[in-house]
Amino acid sequence: MGRRKKVNVDDFFAEVDQTSEVHTLRSEVQTLKDQETELRAQIEKLKAEQSNPEDVEQEIQRLREHLLESQGKVKFPISKIKRNENQPRQSFTEEVEAMKLSLQQEGQLQPVILFEDGTLFDGECRWRAAPELDWETLDAVFMAQLDPKELRRKAYLTSLHRKGLNALDKAEALIAIAGDHIEALNPLEVPKIINRVIMRLKRNNSALPSNLQTQPKEVQEKHIRQSLQDSQEIELFLLYLGLQEHPATLNRNVFPALKLSSILKQSVRKQGLGCPQALLLNRLDPEIQRQGIEAVLKGQLSIAQTKKWIKDQNKQEGKPKFSIVEANTITEDDKEQIVREATNLKALNLEAWQNLEVIAKVKQVQRLLQEIKELT
Amino acid sequence: MTRQVRLAIMTGAGGVGKTTLSVNLGYEIARRNKKVAIFDLDPQGSINVACRLNKMPAARKTTAWIYSGFFGGEYSLTPVWEDNVNNLSVFQGGSPLFKIMPMLAQQEGILALRKALETYPLKEDLIIFDCPATLETLPRTALAAATHLLIPLVPDPKAIDGTRVLIDWYLKSCEEMDLNPKPEILGFVINNVEKGAEHQRLTDAIIPRYEERGWQVFGPIRHYTSFVNAWSEAVPLRVHRTTHPALPALEEIRDEVIGRMK
Structure with missing residues (x-):
C-alpha cells in the first residue's frame, strides 16, 4: 500500500x-x-x-x-x-x-x-x-x-479566469505568449518542442514532478536546469511553469486542440462545442465532422455520448470512419495481447530501439496510446 | 490624539476561535486603558455566551438596528467583565441579524455600518467587528467599515483553503466597493493547533508562506482545554488563568493593534 x-x-x-x-x-x-x-x-x-x-x-x-x-x-x-x-x-x-x-x-x-x-x-x-x-x-x-479584452488576456496569464478558457483559446494564447517572450522561437513549433521534451524525459525516467507548476520559482528552475540542457527548451518550460501551467498537462490536454480541423475550431469558438468532443470528432471525415458537430450541439452530448455517436456512425456506414478501428469490439484477449507485447518489448535494452525506423514506429505507438487514453 | 482602529475579525472557515479571539483581544486592549467596543455581527450571537449576556435582546438593542434604516446613533453598548475592566463593552448580535439580511442586497445596506460610524462616531479607541464565518453580506459591511483585518485560522486544509477564498473575497470586495485605501490585513492568527503531526506540519508550512508574502503571522497558539473552561466560566482567559501560555500571542496582537492607533 x-x-x-x-x-x-x-x-x-x-x-x-x-x-x-x-x-x-x-x-x-x-x-x-x-x-x-x-x-x-x-x-x-x-x-x-x-x-x-x-x-x-x-x-x-x-x-x-x-x-x-x-x-x-x-x-x-x-x-x-x-x-x-x-x-x-x-x-x-x-x-x-x-x-x-x-x-x-x-x-x-x-x-x-x-x-x-x-x-x-x-x-x-x-x-x-x-x-x-x-x-x-x-x-x-x-x-x-x-x-x-486586454485585461482579460493579462488576467489569463496570472489567471483566475483561465478555467473558463477552452483548450483551443488557451493553446493559442500560450503559444502566442511563448512567441512574445522567447526570441527566435517560432510559436508554431511550441507544441512539438514540448512534446519532444516530455517524451524524452519520460524515456529517461525523469518526468517532471506533477505539482511543479505550483512550486516556488527557485524549485522550478532547479528542476528544469537539472533535467534540460537546451537553452530554448529551458526558457520555454520555465515560462509555462511561471504561468502555473504544467508542460505535461499542456501537452496532453491543451495543445492537441491546435490540430482541430477548421470547421471544428470554428464550432468550438462560435457555437460552444466542447474541446474534448471536438478532439473526438477530429478523427472523422470532414463531412461526418459536420454531422457530428450538429449531433453534439443539438443533443448536448457528453464525451461518452459523443464516442457512442461515432461508434454508431461506423456501424451504420458499414465501414470504420477512422483507420485505427478494425473491429467493433475489443475482447479480453486483445487487451492481454497488447499488454503482453508491450511487456516483451520492455525486456529489450534501449540500444535496440535506436533505429530510425523503430523510433518512428514507437512514436506512432506513443501517439496512438495517447489517443486511446483520451478516448477511453 | 489617537486614531480609531476598526478591526474586522474574519475567517474563511468556522470553528477557528474567532469569538474567543475577539473577546480576549478586546479584553487585553481594554486592560491597557483603551476604550473598546465589540460589535457582534454574527447571527449566532456567540459573544452572548462568552460574556454571559442576555441571549434575547430586543432587535433595537442589537447590531441589526444599524441596518434597519431607523438607526440614529443608538449604539446599545453593554459593559462586560466590569469586575476586571471598566472600558470594554459589547454591542450584541444574534438572531435579529437574520431579519435584516435582505436589506443588505443593496449597496446602501452594505455601506450602512460604515455610514453609521461616520455619521454617529464613537469615541472608542478600538471597535472590533466579530463577523460570521460565512463570506457574504454581513462581513462585507464590516469590510467596508474596517480599517484593519485580523484573520484567525486553524492549520487544517479546510481552513487554509477557506483563508485563500477569504483573501480572494477581500480583494474582490475592496475592488467592487471601491475601498480606498483598502483595510489593511493586520495579520493571520494560527489558532487551536493540536499536537498531531499533520497540524504541526501544516503550521510549519504555512507560517513562512504568509510571511514571504509580507503578511504578519501571530501564534501559533496551541489548542487548550482552558479555552473551553474560560468560556464556561464566561471570563477572559487571563482571569481564568493569569499565566496562560496563550497570553503572549494575544499580547503580541494587542501591541500591534495599539501601535495602529497612533
Whole structure:
C-alpha cells in the first residue's frame, strides 16, 4: 500500500498569488486610466476655455508622454486611422505642407494619439501628410488601450479566469505568449518542442514532478536546469511553469486542440462545442465532422455520448470512419495481447530501439496510446 | 490624539476561535486603558455566551438596528467583565441579524455600518467587528467599515483553503466597493493547533508562506482545554488563568493593534 499523498500548501498559496496579481494588475490599470482621464479632462477644459494653444499643446504633450510610458507606441496602418468628426478645424493645407516637410526630413517625432477604434485624437496633420509621402504606417499611442479584452488576456496569464478558457483559446494564447517572450522561437513549433521534451524525459525516467507548476520559482528552475540542457527548451518550460501551467498537462490536454480541423475550431469558438468532443470528432471525415458537430450541439452530448455517436456512425456506414478501428469490439484477449507485447518489448535494452525506423514506429505507438487514453 | 482602529475579525472557515479571539483581544486592549467596543455581527450571537449576556435582546438593542434604516446613533453598548475592566463593552448580535439580511442586497445596506460610524462616531479607541464565518453580506459591511483585518485560522486544509477564498473575497470586495485605501490585513492568527503531526506540519508550512508574502503571522497558539473552561466560566482567559501560555500571542496582537492607533 502506497502512502496517501498529503495536501500541499503550495497549491493554496499559488492561488493566493494569482488572485493578488490579478487584483494588483487591475488596480494598476485603473490608476493609469484615472491619470489618463484627468489629463484628458484638463485638455478638454483648456480647449473649451479657448486657452492659449501652447497651453493646450503642452497638456497634450503630457498626455502623450503618459501614454507612451504606460503602454509604448505601435506602428499603426494609416488606412485604418479615422478622422475625428468632432475636430473643429477644417482647413489644413499649410500645416500639412509644413508637416510633410518635417516628416520627410526628420521622420515622425511624435506619435499620433488615437482612440481605441482608430479615431484620431491628436495628429491630424501627420495623418494627412504621411500618405503623400507614401508612408503606410504612423507611430501611434492609444487612449484607454487597456480595454477589458486586454485585461482579460493579462488576467489569463496570472489567471483566475483561465478555467473558463477552452483548450483551443488557451493553446493559442500560450503559444502566442511563448512567441512574445522567447526570441527566435517560432510559436508554431511550441507544441512539438514540448512534446519532444516530455517524451524524452519520460524515456529517461525523469518526468517532471506533477505539482511543479505550483512550486516556488527557485524549485522550478532547479528542476528544469537539472533535467534540460537546451537553452530554448529551458526558457520555454520555465515560462509555462511561471504561468502555473504544467508542460505535461499542456501537452496532453491543451495543445492537441491546435490540430482541430477548421470547421471544428470554428464550432468550438462560435457555437460552444466542447474541446474534448471536438478532439473526438477530429478523427472523422470532414463531412461526418459536420454531422457530428450538429449531433453534439443539438443533443448536448457528453464525451461518452459523443464516442457512442461515432461508434454508431461506423456501424451504420458499414465501414470504420477512422483507420485505427478494425473491429467493433475489443475482447479480453486483445487487451492481454497488447499488454503482453508491450511487456516483451520492455525486456529489450534501449540500444535496440535506436533505429530510425523503430523510433518512428514507437512514436506512432506513443501517439496512438495517447489517443486511446483520451478516448477511453 | 489617537486614531480609531476598526478591526474586522474574519475567517474563511468556522470553528477557528474567532469569538474567543475577539473577546480576549478586546479584553487585553481594554486592560491597557483603551476604550473598546465589540460589535457582534454574527447571527449566532456567540459573544452572548462568552460574556454571559442576555441571549434575547430586543432587535433595537442589537447590531441589526444599524441596518434597519431607523438607526440614529443608538449604539446599545453593554459593559462586560466590569469586575476586571471598566472600558470594554459589547454591542450584541444574534438572531435579529437574520431579519435584516435582505436589506443588505443593496449597496446602501452594505455601506450602512460604515455610514453609521461616520455619521454617529464613537469615541472608542478600538471597535472590533466579530463577523460570521460565512463570506457574504454581513462581513462585507464590516469590510467596508474596517480599517484593519485580523484573520484567525486553524492549520487544517479546510481552513487554509477557506483563508485563500477569504483573501480572494477581500480583494474582490475592496475592488467592487471601491475601498480606498483598502483595510489593511493586520495579520493571520494560527489558532487551536493540536499536537498531531499533520497540524504541526501544516503550521510549519504555512507560517513562512504568509510571511514571504509580507503578511504578519501571530501564534501559533496551541489548542487548550482552558479555552473551553474560560468560556464556561464566561471570563477572559487571563482571569481564568493569569499565566496562560496563550497570553503572549494575544499580547503580541494587542501591541500591534495599539501601535495602529497612533
